[in-house]
Amino acid sequence: MEKVSFISNNPEDLLNLRSSLLTWFKIHKRNLPWRSNPNLYKTVLSEFMLQQTRIETALPYFYRWTESFPDFKALAEANLDSVLKHWEGLGYYNRARNLHKVAQYITQSGKIPSSFEEWKKLPGIGDYTAAAISSIEQNLSVAVVDGNVVRVLARLTNQENTFKGNSDAVNFFRPLANKLIDQNSPGDFNQAMMELGATLCQKAKPQCQKCPLIKHCKGLKFHAKNIKYLPRIKRTQKEKITLERAIVFKRSSILLHKINSDSKRLRDHYEIPLMELIDGSFSTKKLKPITRGRRAISNQSIEENWYKIEKSFVNPHLLTQENGFYWVDLKKIDSILLTGPHRRWLKNLLKIQNAKEVDLINN
Numbered sequence: 001m002e003k004v005s006f007i008s009n010n011p012e013d014l015l016n017l018r019s020s021l022l023t024w025f026k027i028h029k030r031n032l033p034w035r036s037n038p039n040l041y042k043t044v045l046s047e048f049m050l051q052q053t054r055i056e057t058a059l060p061y062f063y064r065w066t067e068s069f070p071d072f073k074a075l076a077e078a079n080l081d082s083v084l085k086h087w088e089g090l091g092y093y094n095r096a097r098n099l100h101k102v103a104q105y106i107t108q109s110g111k112i113p114s115s116f117e118e119w120k121k122l123p124g125i126g127d128y129t130a131a132a133i134s135s136i137e138q139n140l141s142v143a144v145v146d147g148n149v150v151r152v153l154a155r156l157t158n159q160e161n162t163f164k165g166n167s168d169a170v171n172f173f174r175p176l177a178n179k180l181i182d183q184n185s186p187g188d189f190n191q192a193m194m195e196l197g198a199t200l201c202q203k204a205k206p207q208c209q210k211c212p213l214i215k216h217c218k219g220l221k222f223h224a225k226n227i228k229y230l231p232r233i234k235r236t237q238k239e240k241i242t243l244e245r246a247i248v249f250k251r252s253s254i255l256l257h258k259i260n261s262d263s264k265r266l267r268d269h270y271e272i273p274l275m276e277l278i279d280g281s282f283s284t285k286k287l288k289p290i291t292r293g294r295r296a297i298s299n300q301s302i303e304e305n306w307y308k309i310e311k312s313f314v315n316p317h318l319l320t321q322e323n324g325f326y327w328v329d330l331k332k333i334d335s336i337l338l339t340g341p342h343r344r345w346l347k348n349l350l351k352i353q354n355a356k357e358v359d360l361i362n363n
């Protein structure tokens with residue numbers, strides 16, 4: 001693929017583009033809690049939370065987190081269970097574990113990384129996060145390139161080639177992003193590019209008439225009616241998976257399975273057990289699920305069917321703590337680490353049960 005050339009090599013055009021974008025950002029930037037009284041801790045925390053997560057989803061977590069762990073020291077001293085509990089529902093739990101390690105490193109060593117490369121040596125910090133932290137907090141000129149920035153740059157430069165995937169596109173546009181960055185305000189410039197992609201240069205409905213870069217935008221000039229098709233990135237089909245799970249009650253307790261500590265993503269979380277774990281020979285052919293849920297993780301689309309199984313049908317020899325099984329009182333569900341979708345679906349199920357006055361538990 002050919003290297004991308006910018007609209008203009010005229011330095012005045014570049015100056016104009018930077019200043020238009022920065023002025024727009026100053027006026028229109030969203031009011032976000034990590035932008036008011038910013039500090040390194042808030043920036044690091046927000047960047048960890050925003051990996052794979054939308055701002056609207058992360059906001060309540062950010063508020064709750066900073067109340068419990070207001071700085072690196074408080075986070076470093078917290079125990080991991082409490083840290084994971086505060087992250088519950090945000091998914092990709094390694095982010096919480098790594099953030100905890102970063103806080104411990106900074107607190108114990110008393111050192112703060114001072115370059116993009118040094119940030120990248122800390123756990124959970126890759127190109128994107130290292131560029132965001134070092135530019136926003138340390139004024140270093142390293143461009144952030146995420147999906148929003150790729151979209152803006154592909155449209156600005158009218159890049160019509162098809163990329164093999166997101167990382168292919170990110171690598172392609174990184175040199176251009178580094179050329180464009182404003183050396184005096186790299187942090188604001190990076191945030192402005194991402195903000196433009198998130199709020200005006202949106203995927204399906206770009207609001208070009210409000211865009212501060214409209215006069216620089218080559219894509220709009222050539223494809224005014226179908227600009228939304230840029231960038232062209234091949235999408236891999238998500239693999240479809242169906243899981244069958246067993247809802248088993250014993251008086252006011254529910255049977256849960258603790259996820260093996262080898263699991264990277266959900267280590268030490270509880271979940272509704274898979275049918276095959278309670279008894280491999282159990283057939284669900286004649287059963288009707290009492291609830292269904294759908295969720296997606298990276299390249300998988302997962303459908304879950306939950307079946308109510310009588311305790312008497314379950315092989316009691318299998319249900320030991322060595323096998324990861326626990327009876328948990330329903331009143332204590334809020335205090336344990338349950339996977340996000342399972343907490344939501346279980347709560348809904350119990351709500352329906354109460355509303356219909358059906359006794360799921362003792363039926």
Ligand code: SF4
Pocket residue numbers: 152155156200201202206207208209211212213214217219220227
């Ligand atoms: S003019 Fe439209 S397509 Fe071009 S960068 Fe702005 S919002 Fe995106």
